[in-house]
């Protein structure tokens with residue numbers, strides 16, 4: 001009955017959405033095994049998506065044609081399920097997942113020297129104060145629909161690794177679904193967040209940090225718990241659980257359909273990247289909307305990371321270098337994975353700052369030649385040897401004012417890399433001064449109480465405007481993703 005599929009870049013066949021898989025069963029072989037939910041042609045069609053959106057309701061009601069849980073449970077089963085969880089969220093959090101505001105902000109555009117329209121999705125008022133909850137709501141609905149469609153599947157214990165907002169969102173959503181949650185958090189987690197977690201019934205396990213290079217110790221503890229206890233991955237990442245990306249893609253879909261209602265379009269989006277789930281989800285929504293014919297063409301999808309931790313930008317540059325090599329183009333970055341990482345990362349920063357024209361030319365080439373045999377063969381090679389492109393941050397201990405995007409690994413890097421290359425986007429490295437500038441301007445000019453991490457996409461836009469990569473008169477979409485809990489503001 002189900003015609004949607006789960007596809008992996010390293011596996012030949014596809015898996016059924018109703019099979020009860022969360023990660024690729026062939027994972028662990030060294031290649032990139034990561035599932036992506038793929039819609040069937042015409043199911044849904046654009047008319048069905050538009051009609052559901054027009055019917056009103058919360059985000060997961062209006063976007064139901066794009067949710068696997070509704071595919072599995074049918075309309076009435078899905079309504080019961082969504083109604084039950086939403087009622088619990090309303091009781092405990094004061095509201096469920098409403099469509100979040102899309103704000104046009106001329107004052108902010110003026111402040112950063114832009115003429116084109118600037119649109120901001122304000123996620124700071126969403127469940128638990130960030131976009132993270134909607135990712136996990138996708139997973140909760142999928143788990144519940146699966147249990148109803150396949151009697152005998154018991155309720156599992158959930159687990160997450162996080163430094164803050166994701167754990168908080170997981171605790172809210174797990175509590176609304178009646179699930180037990182274990183959260184692995186850094187020992188120096190914000191005490192406000194720790195109290196909020198405990199208040200939502202999460203069992204908090206604090207993990208000390210030692211060095212870098214081995215990966216996030218919270219992630220390693222989470223992996224161990226999955227293997228040893230048979231718990232279910234409830235983290236805000238798609239590598240262990242694809243349904244998280246489906247939930248997160250509701251954010252991109254809201255933007256697509258809100259713009260359509262206004263008769264507007266955007267030329268670019270700029271998205272902050274830590275673990276990559278947010279940006280991957282947004283890219284997936286735009287790609288699906290283009291496939292369905294709801295948007296005529298994809299915006300360019302740009303991403304940004306702090307100079308204190310930029311594992312994704314490194315992977316992007318190494319991918320450009322590999323494509324340039326295959327296609328006979330000049331690209332003067334040589335990165336020796338075996339050499340001292342501090343020196344290699346420093347040289348990479350110097351390369352980015354001194355050779356932006358070369359990076360831009362290569363990006364334009366890849367954008368134009370994306371479907372060519374040469375580019376596609378390099379992407380296949382990357383999926384076959386992901387460790388040559390993405391590996392845990394091995395520079396100095398990650399540090400930034402935007403501390404929510406300092407993930408050691410960009411777990412959702414592969415599909416995101418494809419989307420950035422396909423659309424001719426850039427991957428920017430942000431200085432701390434630009435991150436601070438963006439944070440202050442975001443709050444001052446929009447009145448939205450967004451945290452530095454949540455405003456860091458604006459820092460990317462400031463950089464991309466200064467460099468000329470985004471024209472001052474073009475239209476742009478941003479995502480203010482986290483509420484500012486600091487007490488000084």
Ligand SMILES: [Zn+2]
Nearest residue numbers: 008011024033
């Ligand atoms: Zn696979």
